Amino acid sequence: MAVYFDNAATTPLDEQVIEAMLPYMRNNYGNPSSTHTHGRQVRSAIEKARKKVAELLNTSPAEIFFTSGGTEADNMALCCMVDTYGIENIITSKIEHHAVLHTVKHIEKAGRAQVHFVDTDKDNGNVSLQHLEHLLKTHPNAMVSLMHGNNEIGNLTDIGHVAELCVAYGAKFHSDTVQTMGHYRHDLQKLSVDCLVGSAHKFHGPKGVGFLYVNHATSIQPLIYGGAQERNMRGGTENVYGIIGLAKALEVAYTGMESHKAHIMALKQRMMEHLTAAIPTIGFNGTSGHLDQSLYTVLNLCMPDTDDNDMLLFNLDIQGISASGGSACSSGSSIGSHVLNELDRSEGRGSIRISFSKYNTEEEVDYVCQKLAELYPVENA
Numbered sequence: 142m143a144v145y146f147d148n149a150a151t152t153p154l155d156e157q158v159i160e161a162m163l164p165y166m167r168n169n170y171g172n173p174s175s176t177h178t179h180g181r182q183v184r185s186a187i188e189k190a191r192k193k194v195a196e197l198l199n200t201s202p203a204e205i206f207f208t209s210g211g212t213e214a215d216n217m218a219l220c221c222m223v224d225t226y227g228i229e230n231i232i233t234s235k236i237e238h239h240a241v242l243h244t245v246k247h248i249e250k251a252g253r254a255q256v257h258f259v260d261t262d263k264d265n266g267n268v269s270l271q272h273l274e275h276l277l278k279t280h281p282n283a284m285v286s287l288m289h290g291n292n293e294i295g296n297l298t299d300i301g302h303v304a305e306l307c308v309a310y311g312a313k314f315h316s317d318t319v320q321t322m323g324h325y326r327h328d329l330q331k332l333s334v335d336c337l338v339g340s341a342h343k344f345h346g347p348k349g350v351g352f353l354y355v356n357h358a359t360s361i362q363p364l365i366y367g368g369a370q371e372r373n374m375r376g377g378t379e380n381v382y383g384i385i386g387l388a389k390a391l392e393v394a395y396t397g398m399e400s401h402k403a404h405i406m407a408l409k410q411r412m413m414e415h416l417t418a419a420i421p422t423i424g425f426n427g428t429s430g431h432l433d434q435s436l437y438t439v440l441n442l443c444m445p446d447t448d449d450n451d452m453l454l455f456n457l458d459i460q461g462i463s464a465s466g467g468s469a470c471s472s473g474s475s476i477g478s479h480v481l482n483e484l485d486r487s488e489g490r491g492s493i494r495i496s497f498s499k500y501n502t503e504e505e506v507d508y509v510c511q512k513l514a515e516l517y518p519v520e521n522a
């Protein structure tokens with residue numbers, strides 16, 4: 142049996158997305174910047190895609206810029222906000238994705254702004270909003286960058302509350318929403334955020350395409366210079382089929398969101414119950430074990446008596462189970478997950494990130510539970 146439980150790393154394409162993209166691979170190959178018929182047809186499809194994304198997020202198409210993915214969109218938001226607004230202080234957390242952490246470190250190293258980290262709870266990884274307020278009070282001319290859903294431990298931050306604090310203290314606000322886009326509804330008429338990010342491959346769209354939302358009241362300089370694409374905000378011929386696929390994937394995600402959520406939450410609950418019964422000393426990292434408080438797609442298992450996490454994942458892989466030991470981006474790194482390192486954890490514990498999608502089944506959950514139970518017989522658990 143081959144089962145895929147690494148959907149926070151990437152998701153399989155939805156068949157409807159493939160169907161939507163195919164005509165732009167086979168027939169509609171014009172360059173959207175060309176003024177002839179072939180070009181105009183493709184330009185019109187891109188603008189329809191932009192309109193669709195904007196409609197779903199309850200905002201206007203002029204605020205959506207297509208990028209090569211979440212990493213580029215995060216880079217664009219952070220670097221360009223700092224440069225455009227002369228931001229002096231960046232307030233973020235140590236559990237952000239490297240797309241944010243490495244970018245802010247680079248900005249600081251270049252002497253463009255200072256970075257300050259909001260405290261996170263050592264038990265569950267939650268960001269302290271009291272400390273955020275303190276940092277905002279004491280650091281004027283600031284920009285806050287806090288993610289909505291954590292890709293490793295599933296923590297959800299109340300970005301509505303963060304946005305209110307940013308408004309109160311006159312700070313700019315960027316949120317990495319890569320893990321919640323397509324899984325939660327974002328209403329940009331209600332959320333006071335300057336920049337927000339999406340990446341298609343996290344919601345059954347193609348890889349290598351994403352978008353940055355920039356609020357109409359916020360006007361930033363480009364990150365990539367070149368042609369006049371994306372209204373002079375991102376040079377380079379557009380990833381046409383990627384953009385078509387992204388819009389279709391977001392539409393499909395919004396249409397089925399409530400039923401997908403119910404299906405996935407039931408699977409997550411089933412896995413938690415079965416694993417707790419089979420391996421009583423198992424734990425769940427971050428808030429991922431609290432169904433109502435965490436990203437419903439992520440369950441981070443804290444495994445007892447595990448000296449070699451790579452071997453554990455390897456053993457699962459041999460059984461046909463694809464999961465990850467933290468973030469996909471940190472696999473192969475000997476220093477382990479920078480997110481788990483922020484939590485107080487007992488020695489000798491392993492970590493397996495199980496991340497679900499609408500395509501997972503009860504049978505697959507039962508298979509993983511059975512294989513893990515075999516690796517952790519009760520007398521050793």
Ligand SMILES: Cc1ncc(COP(=O)(O)O)c(C=O)c1O
Nearest residue numbers: 210211212238240292319320340
């Ligand atoms: C929270 C978060 N931000 C950013 C990214 C980067 O997105 P992309 O793979 O589209 O560059 C990821 C991908 O793992 C992510 O999980």
